[in-house]
Amino acid sequence: MVSTVKVFLWWFVVGATMALSVIMLQGGIREVMQAQGSVWELKLVELLTTIMGGGLLGGCIALILDRIKKS
Numbered sequence: 899m900v901s902t903v904k905v906f907l908w909w910f911v912v913g914a915t916m917a918l919s920v921i922m923l924q925g926g927i928r929e930v931m932q933a934q935g936s937v938w939e940l941k942l943v944e945l946l947t948t949i950m951g952g953g954l955l956g957g958c959i960a961l962i963l964d965r966i967k968k969s
Contacts, residue, residue, distance in 0.1 A: 917951065
């Protein structure tokens with residue numbers, strides 16, 4: 899159980915970092931910094947959901963592949 903959590907957390911961090919790097923390469927961070935008012939909050943929510951989505955995708959794929967490897 900602990901091994902599974904470690905695998906998930908490691909690949910969650912890797913997936914979230916990769917998603918963040920893609921956003922940064924596309925200029926998304928610059929758009930957020932230049933936004934004002936409620937657009938700032940909206941963009942921040944978009945960024946966080948994208949980063950979390952990348953982390954969840956990486957973690958879930960890692961769990962599936964780990965389960966296949968152990969079978």
